[in-house]
């Protein structure tokens with residue numbers, strides 16, 4: 001989809017935060033019938049961080065946001081817009097406003113985006129539209145999730161995968177010459193929503209009520225692992241290739257492949273289908289597991305802090321997951 005572009009977009013800085021509590025595969029083996037060997041061989045995960053506080057989503061999101069802001073000249077009162085990508089809000093009406101209050105960004109409009117593991121990419125694309133059309137100049141994009149709170153800790157097929165975390169990025173308008181968000185490609189297949197979901201269960205309640213009503217309660221994560229795996233390794237390379245084609249770029253020109261950190265086997269399969277060498281794949285999921293909307297900014301921030309990503313590098317960012325949704329954003333890093 002083409003939009004009228006008045007301004008370029010610059011990715012200025014990133015930040016991230018994870019809980020202190022580290023749960024190893026061995027510890028999970030004490031809870032369910034699994035092993036470090038099984039988990040590591042099938043996923044690449046060694047450990048994950050788990051939060052125990054009810055306010056951890058906002059606390060982590062705020063910490064990641066302040067870390068990113070501290071690397072720029074922008075202060076919280078300069079922010080025009082905050083987009084929080086999360087599927088695990090601590091309020092069903094959305095958590096972005098709590099983040100706005102926590103960091104004191106009182107002039108910013110704030111809202112949530114719910115798109116599971118594609119959330120950060122979709123939030124970045126959304127922020128880009130607001131900047132490119134001239135509506136806003138300084139935007140904070142956060143991906144944060146606490147899937148541990150929605151995990152069934154007796155289901156070994158899912159509880160081994162997820163961890164909690166937050167990552168943030170600051171986007172700013174700039175002259176189109178310096179624009180470093182180059183293009184995007186987004187998709188949804190709602191027919192397959194039940195391959196990975198946290199569904200709402202309704203029960204009747206009529207006590208002390210003038211009409212028979214329904215009360216909602218969210219259940220645990222359920223996932224058809226093999227189907228999700230097949231979806232990711234087929235659709236994500238197609239999305240990346242389409243996005244590269246739309247920009248007249250080849251996969252050889254990619255410096256870094258930054259995928260949602262779901263499973264090392266998915267990361268490697270996507271890279272190999274695109275003929276991108278394994279050394280160009282950013283991976284940190286051995287330490288954090290699948291942190292949903294946080295995984296991409298967490299990995300990006302780490303790669304920038306480790307100075308892996310250099311000035312002018314071309315980065316392909318791709319998220320995929322529940323919905324089913326998937327999407328790619330291609331940008332050039334100018335630190």
Ligand code: ACO
Nearest residue numbers: 034038042116117156157160225226228229262263321322
């Ligand atoms: N430990 C030991 N054995 C296990 C475990 C475990 N934790 N989990 C499953 N098994 C067993 C199964 O019971 C099965 O045994 P059986 O053959 O006797 O029936 C066997 O291992 C194989 O199970 P599969 O489910 O077929 O295992 P698979 O090779 O598909 O690996 C996995 C499972 C890792 C989940 C894989 O399917 C996968 O990575 N899928 C993608 C998941 C994903 O990325 N999800 C996140 C998307 S992002 C988002 O939106 C949240």
